[in-house]
Amino acid sequence: MHVLVVPSWYPTTEAPLEGIYFAEQACCLQAHGMEVGVVYPEQQSLRRATAGALRRKHFQTEWTTNHGVPTLRRYGWNVWWRFPPGFRLRIRGAVRLARRYVDRRGLPDVIHAHSARWAGAAAAQISDALGVPYVLTEHFSGFLRGTMWPWRRPLVDRGLRHASGLAAVSTALRDVLRARRGAASEDVAVHPNPVRASFFTRPPEGRPSPPPLRFVTVAGLNPRKNVGGLIEAFARAFDSSQAAVLSIVGDGPRRAALEAQARRLNVADRVDFRGQQGRAGVREALWNAHAFALSSRHETFGVALVEAMATGLPVIATRCGGPEDIVTEETGVLVPPAAPTALAQALCTMQEQRAAYAPGRIRAHAVDRYGPEPFVRRTQSLYRHACTI
Structure with a gap:
């Protein structure tokens, strides 16, 4: 199965751990036999715009292989990225990247958006453009905190409502999504994030003895x-x-x-x-x-x-x-x-x-x-359901 991932946040040169679990999940799916790619329109805050960063990133589009997964990025800087203009730019950028992705790597079987923060609405537009179903996994703590800006709600609800498969990473988040007016309220699965069990192991030489x-x-x-x-x-x-x-x-x-x-x-x-x-x-x-x-x-x-x-x-x-x-x-x-x-x-x-x-x-x-095998089984089930609707 060929999967195109659209993450709402993702590791960058300036913030290598931001969204690292999305990259590790894509890598995990690829290691278990899936064809996986990522499109990500970066719009970083100007607070990170050092001279070196501006030399490296000047609104160009580039293929990279982050964590071993083919990734198509468009580098950008936008002081308004947290506000409506920035979100609209990101969504349009994701659609353009998806078209370029298909030109090189072919049509995916399913699109996987991570968070309705903006990637859900982008996946909905990509789905319409390519005729491919999309699923959405929600991670955003703003749902639990009740801090969603009113202008974001139409974009967020579009991503949730039109997904062919919807999951949340915890029961608490699932319950909030189910109660959300105007969003899909049924069949929200709980799909927790995986752990890199082969990396995070028990210490090979044991732990230091207390005290302290x-x-x-x-x-x-x-x-x-x-x-x-x-x-x-x-x-x-x-x-x-x-x-x-x-x-x-x-x-x-x-x-x-x-x-x-x-x-x-x-x-x-x-x-x-x-x-x-x-x-x-x-x-x-x-x-x-x-x-x-x-x-x-x-x-x-x-x-x-x-x-x-x-x-x-x-x-x-x-x-x-x-x-x-x-x-x-x-x-x-x-x-x-x-x-x-x-x-x-x-x-x-x-x-x-x-x-x-x-x-x-x-x-x-x-x-x-939370190991790789149960994560892959849950994710494959989500994809198969989306592709048969």
Whole structure:
């Protein structure tokens, strides 16, 4: 089967981890025998427009092979990309790229849009132009947060309503889509994201022995991830104790404020800001930890949770949407979002009871539900259904 992927966000030279899971999913499908290609009209914010970036990207169209998958991009810069002109430009650009894609690689059997944020409407237009069905997988946390701008709704609803197959990455997101007025309300499947189980493995040489107990989080340093709530909970749980340390992998606009918070709470010597890491760096941080913590206010899924579990780590997560599908009594603990006292208690409990969690069972749960094979089966079923309607 030949699949053309249209992602709403995707890795770029300037932001190599943005939408990395879309690229890894395309690679996974290709590795399991499908013919896969990607079209992506980049419209990056001028905030990233360094002299070098402008030399490399000047509105040209280029074939690349990102992550081993043929990808046709048009590079662009648009200060209005978050507003109606930018979205319309992206949709028109995606249709033009799809036509050029077909000229070189032939007509796909199905189009797969990731998120109705704008790619759903683009896929609907490509579908009309090429006479090919499209499916849509929704990932966007704005549905859970209720932060969809009114002018976006017609575009979003068009992408949802006309899809021949519709999936969401978690039960919470599925329920929001089902309740959405004017969008398709039936047959919304739950298709969680996959984990690279062959990459995120248990540490080959074992983990360092505590003490201290090493907690880790992998998150963007922005308000939605609420890393400040985790630092506060860590300070409450361990106060002046040297029994535990916390590694924070990620970067973002809140970093300076979070570092100041750690100093103010007198835990700066036990909170390590690791900054942005590549995939190997994330894996190394997970291998060196004893437990994983996620303190988000909203998550449509929780890729970082599943990656941590694939390495055998027990997890602590907030009930913020996606984690409720992922975390079981056998794999970790769920706490309310934005509740530092409950999170602090969970950190203390994890310190006391970590040995009760079986790393092999945690990894098996992650791989059995989120590994490549179940992901490919679910996706193939979605495609077959779309092609037979």
